[in-house]
Amino acid sequence: MTGKTIPNKIKGVRIMIFTEEVLEEALNIGRKYLHEGAVANYIPELAKVDPNKIAISKIEDGELFSVGDSKVKYSIQSIVKVILYALAMKNYRVSELKKYVGVRPSAKPFNSVIELELSEKRIPVNPFINAGAIIIVAILYNVYREKTFDVILEKAGEFLGEKVDYSREIAQSEKESSFTNRTLIYLMLAKEILPSDTKVEEVLDTYFKACSILVNTENLAHMSYVISNNGVDLEGREIVTKKESEVLRALMATCGTYDYSGDFAIRVGLPAKSGVGGGIVTASRNKTGLAVYAPRLDKHGNSYSGVRMLEYLSEKLDLSIY
Secondary structure, three states: OOOOOOEEEEOOEEEEOOOHHHHHHHHHHHHOOOOOOEOOOOOHHHHHOOOOOOEEEEEEOOEEEEEEOOOOOEEOHHHHHHHHHHHHHHHOOHHHHOOOOOOOOOOOOOOOHHHHHHOOOOOOOOOOOHHHHHHHHHHHHHHHHHHHHHHHHHHHHHHHOOOOOEOHHHHHHHHHOOHHHHHHHHHHHHOOOOOOOOOHHHHHHHHHHHHOEEEOHHHHHHHHHHHHOOOEOOOOOEOOOHHHHHHHHHHHHHHOOHHHHHHHHHHOOOOEEEOOOOEEEEOOOOOOEEEEEOOOEOOOOOEHHHHHHHHHHHHHHOOOOO
């Protein structure tokens, strides 16, 4: 292994070959920043995670390779919003969904009440902030009712490459500390974004459980592969359509790292979705999967070391889509 970028061509798409050496180099870069940032202690259960865990997983040519703590389980948190929107697209056209939640980048934190109040169209600006994701869960609840979370969990397993479960402790911790999310859903009721008969507790419980789904970095690499391979998994099964995967990549590029998305596009140059559990899942059009994990977050809610590892890999392997 030389650690050099090896360009390849498949149907006109430039593929970058990841070597073990390059991934180890990126992991060592990430370790240098493990003291930076802080875990998401506003959810008490998340404050208990080991802040020194770190991992990178990639899938290329159908093979999985990982470095670091790639088997460690953590909560998916906001990364699940990609899966929620994918499920919504199975039931509604994007044009219909845009009546309830926009597709514009956010200039405010992911849980901002002010942004919802000031929204020009009176709706959440995109489905990857909390208000937007809560709306999507409410829409899904109208379709699936009491089976909503079971449907979400099944779809998550398809994206993540194996059957998954959720943490009851984290879901309960989120429920007990959900003051801002409750503010958001009641504000949306007051603004008549949500109908007055919305089952508030059922919607919130479903949302908290979805955010508490347990994953590891290898799961997220599989999710990355699916989105990067136009919705098809390693077994050749269609998880989402080509068009739906295109929409997901576009939203990840513009909205996936919250109000840091512009800076992330410059530093890393890949569509991505982060979660306050410490994971970041990327996407491309190169039939590869790439995900990172480190639980200390920057002020925007993105993994501090994770961003640095992805920045290194992007520069080393010329991964930027821009």
